[in-house]
Amino acid sequence: RKEVEQDPGPFNVPEGATVAFNCTYSNSASQSFFWYRQDCRKEPKLLMSVYSSGNEDGRFTAQLNRASQYISLLIRDSKLSDSATYLCVVRRNNYGQNFVFGPGTRLSVLP
């Protein structure tokens, strides 16, 4: 089993739809959680960190459930520009190098 797993995708949704991405992690000692966005043939860029209380940034909402070792990302009112691959990233602890990347879920928002 991979340490970080994501919905296999791809997701094809119409503009304006709400889409949810799921991510699970196996290391219960994991400390920090992130969603990155990666456009085709580009580098990953931080979309948002995921805090224990959940957090929202405009149309994007991230949730963390430590008991279930589950992270989610919700995109409301999706735009064509949201088309990208979304990477779930987990940091095992706060010392040294220990970022673990999920394989990503590709989203295509269709006109």
Added chain:
Amino acid sequence: DGGITQSPKYLFRKEGQNVTLSCEQNLNHDAMYWYRQDPGQGLRLIYYSQIVNDFQKGDIAEGYSVSREKKESFPLTVTSAQKNPTAFYLCASSIALAGVSYNEQFFGPGTRLTVL
């Protein structure tokens, strides 16, 4: 502007040749990383460095080498021992304060290496 630069953007190598990928950052970050990404796959860690003159192997270090002589620079050499080097190579950096959570990684634009 602060950021991470990688060069070249595209690189072609003949089998049996060593090639070096450049990574430079002016973010004053202590930690730097090299990842490899294959189509449809997640990022895999090759090497990382928490401080100048020190670096550690990641999950797939075989066939690669690095140096960290300056804080700003972390070049990666892909040697002829790397059996399947064609991939997208990404360099990243972050602050490296022990115990600090949520210190994100910043990525360079990447180098696409193709072995002919």
